[in-house]
Amino acid sequence: MAASTQGDMSAPTMVTQMTDSASAPALRFNGVSMVYPDGTHALRETTFDVRPGEFVTVVGPSGCGKSTLLKIASGLNKPTTGSVDVDRTKVGYVFQDATLLQWRTVQRNVELLAELQGMAKVERRQRAEETIRMVGLGGFESKYPKQLSGGMKMRASLARTLVLDPKVFLFDEPFGAVDEITRERLNDEVISLFGRERFAGLFITHSISEAVFLSTRVIVMSARPGRIVAEFAIPFDYPRAPELRFDPRFAELAGQISHELRGAHS
Amino acid sequence: MSDFSETVGHAHHDADILIHEQAPDLELQLDAAPPPPSTARSRKGMLVSYIGPVVVFLLFVVFWEFMHRWGMRHLLDKRPQLLPSPVTVIDKSFLDANVRHQLIAGLGWTSYAAFIGLAITIVIGMLLAIVMAQAVWVERSIYPYLVALQATPVLAIVPIIYSVFGGGMNSRIYVCVMISIFPIVTNTLFGLTSVDSSQHDLFTLRNASTFTRLFKLQFPAAMPSIFTGFRISAGLAVIGAIVGEQFFREGEKPGIGIVMEQFRQKLRYPQMYGGLLIASLLGIAVFFVFNALGKLVVGHWYESTRRT
Ligand SMILES: Nc1ncnc2c1ncn2[C@@H]1O[C@H](COP(=O)(O)OP(=O)(O)O)[C@@H](O)[C@H]1O
């Protein structure tokens, strides 16, 4: 029942996809299933890929295996059956919580992954300074996490991942814990990052408007054990302006996704 | 006394108002840093935190004097001389140069035993915790023996300690270690093993070694718990040193416990109580030193979840 909705969305103002459809996928799930040791069947036979320049968002009922999908993609979990094709050294992973190390300043937190990777001190310091500015945290380098608001922590977490210049970006409901206005601002940041860096993005969210706003493609998953029940191409051009959220076509897509999602819950 | 309760009442009242006043502000600064705590409120907090202990201290002195004058005879049916008045205690112990020197020398030896004992405890305790943190089966294998050590009364193994460490300072240090090691191990272990799992994931994703994980993640994260352990163990080390002195008195190093016992035998009760006061001052001092040290090391980043 994969609902493909490109048909009537080809008005001239909506230039689709910065994707080069000929390029090889940066991330590919081949029939991935996951059964946890305690018998929880979290994922069923999931196959899809994400190409460079594609931003794929997964929505689905809570507990349907979305986080599991990302853990398998990153190598934190091994799938029970199936496989994942991805260059793990190029994967950046943004967790739901900022997971900053409380005893490190923003600067030293942003350097962390590069430090673990063995990047030279001078280089990682400079990279960190750049990404801190990129996410709008300039001036907060020497603050500790307890001095930051939720939104600022997420920015620091983004910067930390950006330092390694990932080609595949995994986001696990990164803005679930911040308020609506901060979330929209952070979405604008992600969109502009995506416009600049053209990574392959795999994003998970509960928010349909976030999904439509950010993505080139939205995947709807069923309740546990999760599998793909619908897929929507989102044909708006990048860079996307915040006003896009008030566009009637935006509302229509969001409505369709919401409809599928309600079906997926039962 | 009524002054005190009024101050407390006002503090609560003001705190309520502050919360109400801040609410609309917070909504406006969505993406801004959390506001620093109000100075008016923290000044009041300071006042309360100083007044409280002082009032309790005064109550204690009053109760002591009351027990001396009336309670010993009428409540306990004992001679009042067994509990001299606080004024007598100060006069006969701290204001008498001779006695003062004896007490301070005793304090020196007790501190010496407690300090060496604590140093050994910290080294052994933290090493044990690191080993135990490596795997659940290691933890399960060692833990019962720690509990057993903790539960063993010193009195029961005095002969063993005597035959191994002799009758003097070394045995006192051993008692110190034995009494104070448990909190260091449990607190360090708790700190090392309760690191947030997604922070661990962060290190796993970059293939961090056990060593890197220990020193860049687990140890720093455990610092607040480790300092809690230090603080508790430091107090216990002082107790251990004094308990040790009860059993191991050989040698020329009379600690405060031994000095007190000598006064007791000569029925010099005020001097004995002077020793008691000095011993508890040592315990309090050690507690505050480690408290301050902990604040110095982790205070700038650690966010205590406890309400102030
Ligand atoms: N380590 C685990 N062991 C057992 N069950 C798990 C584990 N992790 C997740 N689950 C279960 O698998 C299901 C999918 O989890 P998850 O991928 O986190 O869902 P989502 O992110 O979509 O909310 C849930 O029912 C969850 O309880």
Ligand SMILES: [Mg+2]
């Ligand atoms: Mg999840």
